[in-house]
Amino acid sequence: SKSSSWTAAVPSSVKGLLGSCVVIPCSYNYPEPQKSPQTFTGIWYNNDNQVICHSDASQTPAQFQSRTKLLGDLNKKNCSLMIDKLTRRDEGTFHFRIIMEAYAVFSYSKNKISVSVIDEPNPTDFSVQEEVKEGQTVSASCSVFHSCPTYSPSFHWSHSGEQHDQTQKLQNGQWNATSTLTFRSNRSDHNKPLQCSVTYHGGKQRVTSKTLKVKCNEIGTLLNKRQTYTMSNVSRHSIESMYCTAVNEEGRIRSSTVKLNVLCEYKMEEI
Structure with a gap:
């Protein structure tokens, strides 16, 4: 029968975010007539058989006029539908109908798609090396x-850097949007999200967010764990200069040399 050649490809179900939009990918086919139809009219119906979108707006x-398109x-057998500003009332099943002037009318009622509405966005997949130099x-x-x-999602990062955004089409009405940020780490990033x-x-x-751990070389060093280093039994024969070296997993760094001026107290003897 002719109807065996009337087919439509749609996902069985899609999920849309409340207040956002959902796109139902759709393509259809029909038995090729001897003479190609010149005028095509496409109509989408909900489960109450109510028109929600007509190619003649x-x-x-x-x-639905400002929300469906x-x-x-x-003409190229593409019947994809967008429903914008999703509400809970938009949940349900939908099917497509084609009218080809002077040829045929067909409803793809066996190729229904179920639309559900979610309250919150899908979880974000966030990847970064948290411990850096x-x-x-x-x-x-x-x-x-x-x-x-x-209307693909937009991304904003807390750090400045080189940002690249891209979108990839997946199966069953799903898309993946990805943003990649490249930047150079700084000591001020340590323990910051x-x-x-x-x-x-x-x-x-x-x-x-994820918290960064930045390992760095010290530029200011202490002689020990205290703020003050005390030297005892200093004499004029003591070392005239000194420096300290800080060492961690990333290397070592030496401080500048400090010159010591040792002031001696002389006791005058009477002659």
């Missing part, structure tokens, strides 16, 4: 899964 109900080119080039990565490629802030379309935000 004037035919879309008012409550066909993203694909129907002073002056070392640090590369941090922050990535999230989402279902709104029309490196934050990655992700802002989603619709305004929701998720902040993730």
Whole structure:
């Protein structure tokens, strides 16, 4: 039968973030007629068989007109749909219908997709080497899964550096957005959080952080654990200069030499 050639490819389900958008990837097929149709009309229905999106926007109900949009080119068998400003009322199943003038009308009711709405963004995958050396080039990565490629999440880092953002299409209506930050570590970064802030379309935000541990060479050194080093039994024959050396896992550094002026007290003898 002809209907065996009427097929549509959609994921079985997608999740969208409350207040954001969700894109339903969709492609359809049909038996090729002898003469190619010139006019295509695409319609999406919800589980109540209510029109939620029409390729002729004037035919879309008012409550959906500013929120739903066909993203694909129907002439190229692309029926992808975007639902923006998601609400709880948008949860349910949907299917696509095609009208080809002077050829056929077909509903892909066997290819339904379920849309669910989540309250909070997906967890952020944050990767960075937390223990670094002073002056070392640090590369941090922050990535999230989402279902709104029309308005990809934006990233903001607490540190300045070279930032690169990219988006990758996955399967079943999922996308992965990644931001990579490269910077040079400084001693002032020690024990301070490196934050990655992700802002989603619709305004929701998720902040993730990790604390950096910076190992550094000392530039100011102490002679011992106290602030003052006391020398006893100093005489004019004592060492005239001294210095100290600080040693840690990253190496050693020597302080500048300190000259000692030893003042002696002479007792005058009577003749």
